[in-house]
Amino acid sequence: QSVLTQPPSVSGAPGQRVSISCTGTSSNIGAGYDVQWYKQLPGEAPKLLIYGSTNRPSGSPDRLSGSKSGTSASLFITGLQAEDEADYYCQAFDKILSTQLFGGGTKLTVL
């Protein structure tokens, strides 16, 4: 079980808005450590989507956004498209474990 908890799956219809949560503890997100989000298509390497909880790297579509509050962070995807169907992972530092952590991953299905 990951220290950063994500829902195993979420789904949405094309055009809809979905959110993926990443729940941590007082030793990681709750301690103020920012979250990164990655997208992984089957058989491919992960791709950075969001860094510093809310920032999009160049090339990341503006349909994506991130937020952080308390011990949780969220990734939002608006205008859902078929190409968004993938696994999504959050990542942050944990000060007690003194290590980077990944969430368990969330499979997004576009209905």
Place this chain on the structure above:
Amino acid sequence: QMQLVESGGGLVKPGGSLRLSCAASGFTFSDYYMTWVRQPPGKGLMWVSYISTTSTYTSYAEYVKGRFTISRDNAKNLVYLQMDSLTPDDTGVYYCARGFSGIGDVHYYFGMDVWGQGTTVTVS
């Protein structure tokens, strides 16, 4: 363009060793931390290790500490992962990734923005 290419994966018996390599190109290698991340078959991502720009600082996940060693050669644009005392739990795809950091509201954050295609390690 920026590229990372891993090599060295394969089939190894429990208790054996393997050394992974990652060749970087298209960016100034010596300016960046480098990391290794693994993914067991059908499972999620697991951070393994990272190394600072001049090799001064290394860090390991608890599940590989004492068995794995990360190193780099800035002259050759290479990062390595020496894996010893391998167990079946070490099976998976190993990704090399470029690390970056920035300052958030409270702390520095660390992420990975360029990834290799991965190399598969099977311990059986």
